[in-house]
Ligand SMILES: NCc1[nH]cc(CCC(=O)O)c1CC(=O)O
Ligand SMILES: [Zn+2]
């Protein structure tokens with residue numbers, strides 16, 4: 001038996017401690033008698049298996065290991081206080097009213113949930129208009145839930161997504177000109193007002209996902225002017241790509257554009273250069289965290305964000321389509337759900353993210369406890 005076949009034999013018996021030990025002593029005695037004939041010069045660096053033979057040693061290979069504090073859980077908050085509706089295209093996820101929020105979150109917070117991101121969903125007829133007035137309605141779902149969650153969960157970090165598409169009659173992420181294109185100036189003015197309203201209500205973090213140019217600077221300036229810039233995190237969805245992965249979210253939030261698409265403000269999937277420019281711009285405008293979205297299809301962009309903003313945390317949003325796709329494939333027997341959820345997330349962390357927005361958060365809280 002050759003030394004190398006003995007070693008691979010050992011590897012295959014990794015789980016069987018008894019036989020592993022006896023093989024080990026055989027290997028040692030073989031190695032000592034064969035020492036004169038085994039050349040150890042030159043190719044020592046070819047021996048890698050030893051470095052990851054144990055589960056803990058395997059975990060140590062990752063620069064970053066997933067922890068509960070890296071996770072942000074998206075919540076869809078309806079303006080109907082008692083609503084609790086399953087979203088068919090987004091497995092296990094619900095749209096919930098204010099009265100359903102605390103009972104739902106209590107067990108998750110007990111399991112170690114650290115952060116949520118809030119999306120308001122106005123269901124009442126007539127609540128949408130051209131300016132997205134409902135977005136910062138003090139009686140609306142986002143402001144109400146920020147106040148409720150701040151009161152009920154002292155340590156929960158509350159992120160408010162800032163956009164208009166859930167609240168506008170046309171479903172676009174800003175205020176439109178007559179020709180249907182975004183009026184950037186008016187949109188930035190409105191978006192920064194909404195962000196301020198959420199920060200005033202007590203959001204720890206505001207996260208504009210609208211993609212209007214210059215909104216990070218506008219929000220930062222208003223936060224400074226109001227004297228609260230020192231206690232609010234500004235997380236920019238800097239590199240948000242248009243594509244087909246937001247479908248289930250738009251079902252959940254009722255935010256599908258009534259005409260056209262978002263290709264003139266969200267980035268084209270091939271636009272790596274544009275993404276890099278947007279990331280640099282948002283850092284210069286005062287972003288505290290850079291987000292890349294979607295996640296798994298854009299790992300190069302996550303790694304670019306980490307390179308360009310090496311002193312900022314990078315967040316990645318594993319979006320509704322990525323989540324639904326993993327569920328569908330697991331259901332079809334392609335792979336095990338948990339294994340894939342970890343593999344996808346490990347890829348996202350490896351690329352450079354240290355914050356992950358994920359619909360898998362409740363599952364991860366269980367999986368990371370064991
Ligand atoms: N500005 C809206 C918004 N904020 C977060 C998401 C996507 C999240 C997901 O798909 O899970 C979207 C959808 C969109 O741009 O249409
Ligand atoms: Zn939007």
Ligand SMILES: [Zn+2]
Nearest residue numbers: 161162163209
């Ligand atoms: Zn949004």
